[in-house]
């Protein structure tokens with residue numbers, strides 16, 4: 371079966387997902403496009419989806435009879451109403467992160483999906499599909515013994531001028547928030563944030579770098595360094611320390627050079643290159659589940675937990691090293 375997909379939001383990632391569905395993956399076809407900037411949707415149609423129909427609004431696209439499933443890749447603040455409309459229409463929906471910009475909004479989606487009694491939403495937490503993280507999770511399950519600590523880092527060479535301190539949580543740490551609780555099969559209970567001295571390249575509206583310390587239900591302590599003006603590259607690090615040994619996220623594949631009296635490996639500089647294969651795998655998983663009228667992978671519940679945890683981390687940024695509790699409602703059985 372070919373799942374007929376409607377894409378809402380055809381900017382950087384929406385257009386790339388449309389390309390992926392039509393040119394790389396099996397089992398899906400982009401039949402509808404919508405963007406508040408109609409020229410953007412037209413460009414995607416011209417480039418990768420010649421048979422797609424353009425819709426003036428996302429709501430019209432969701433309601434279209436020939437759209438089986440919806441992909442939401444518009445700006446974060448617009449995700450919630452589109453996801454709710456897709457659930458109301460009973461259509462599987464892939465939503466880029468964030469699921470919603472508030473924990474209340476994410477909870478409304480969890481409630482709507484739970485009321486329908488069927489998984490319909492996959493959130494775009496693609497790191498769970500990265501081969502390195504998948505191997506790391508297996509090593510933690512079968513080799514290292516029970517985890518005790520995690521040391522992680524999320525470094526960007528630079529960020530736009532408009533990037534402010536809270537965005538280090540909502541836009542950057544959000545991926546660690548999701549992937550680390552998946553990796554450990556655990557949940558968070560508190561967050562603390564510490565700031566070393568300001569990096570010279572950081573703008574005045576941004577405290578950079580920062581260290582977020584998350585404590586889990588099983589007592590694992592996680593430290594994540596977020597350094598978005600590190601200058602040297604886009605670098606994602608993760609090491610799990612267990613009872614019997616440690617396991618480290620593999621480095622991305624890079625040719626080793628012996629050059630100029632140095633042994634060298636290039637480091638990536640663009641985040642788009644780091645998880646490029648994971649995007650393919652996550653969307654293939656979506657198409658597979660959507661063909662059965664459902665969704666798999668990171669759920670609305672995971673989107674809700676990420677939102678609650680992000681809010682606590684932002685509060686912790688203000689709390690000067692004091693622990694902020696992370697409390698959530700009971701997990702509905704749909705997500706077990």
Ligand SMILES: NC(=O)c1ccc[n+]([C@@H]2O[C@H](COP(=O)([O-])OP(=O)(O)OC[C@H]3O[C@@H](n4cnc5c(N)ncnc54)[C@H](O)[C@@H]3O)[C@@H](O)[C@H]2O)c1
Nearest residue numbers: 379380381382383384405406407443444445446448466467
């Ligand atoms: N998973 C990831 O690693 C990852 C990577 C990049 C972006 N994202 C997420 O994807 C989303 C889009 O990011 P982007 O980088 O592609 O941004 P972008 O600005 O390049 O594209 C967003 C597009 O959505 C359109 N749009 C905005 N509001 C709309 C609305 N109400 N209805 C229809 N279209 C609307 C804009 O005109 C724009 O073309 C964001 O939520 C972002 O956080 C996730």
